[in-house]
Amino acid sequence: MSGEPSDDELEQLREKKMEQLREQAGEEGGGNPREAAQQRADAQKKAVLRQHLTDDARKRLNTLKMSKPDVAEQVESQLVAIAQSGRIQGKIDDEKMEELLRELTPDSKSFNIKRR
Numbered sequence: 245m246s247g248e249p250s251d252d253e254l255e256q257l258r259e260k261k262m263e264q265l266r267e268q269a270g271e272e273g274g275g276n277p278r279e280a281a282q283q284r285a286d287a288q289k290k291a292v293l294r295q296h297l298t299d300d301a302r303k304r305l306n307t308l309k310m311s312k313p314d315v316a317e318q319v320e321s322q323l324v325a326i327a328q329s330g331r332i333q334g335k336i337d338d339e340k341m342e343e344l345l346r347e348l349t350p351d352s353k354s355f356n357i358k359r360r
Contacts, residue, residue: 255290255294259290259291263287266280292323292327292328293323295327296323296332296336297335297341298335298338300341301335301336301337301338301341303338304345305319305341318349322348
């Protein structure tokens with residue numbers, strides 16, 4: 245190993261730093277309870293997704309988030325609900341994520357680009 249932190253470790257460090265910044269902002273401005281609750285929910289959602297998705301599956305979800313943020317938000321919510329209900333055994337890999345996306349977004353069109 246080259247000594248570089250893994251993606252999971254980097255994500256955890258980011259979460260800790262964001263939590264520290266949120267606490268500082270909350271202390272300075274009094275904070276909005278609704279925003280604080282939303283941030284906690286987002287952090288919990290990220291933790292659940294990190295626990296149940298492989299790196300490749302998370303990359304696929306992030307790519308979807310870049311192109312269709314509203315669809316990605318719905319997919320994330322569905323994944324969290326599935327995970328919290330206990331219907332996920334093990335981790336979701338890229339192939340399972342692709343199947344889930346097809347199931348959860350049936351109206352979305354997929355196409356392949358073939359080069360000649």
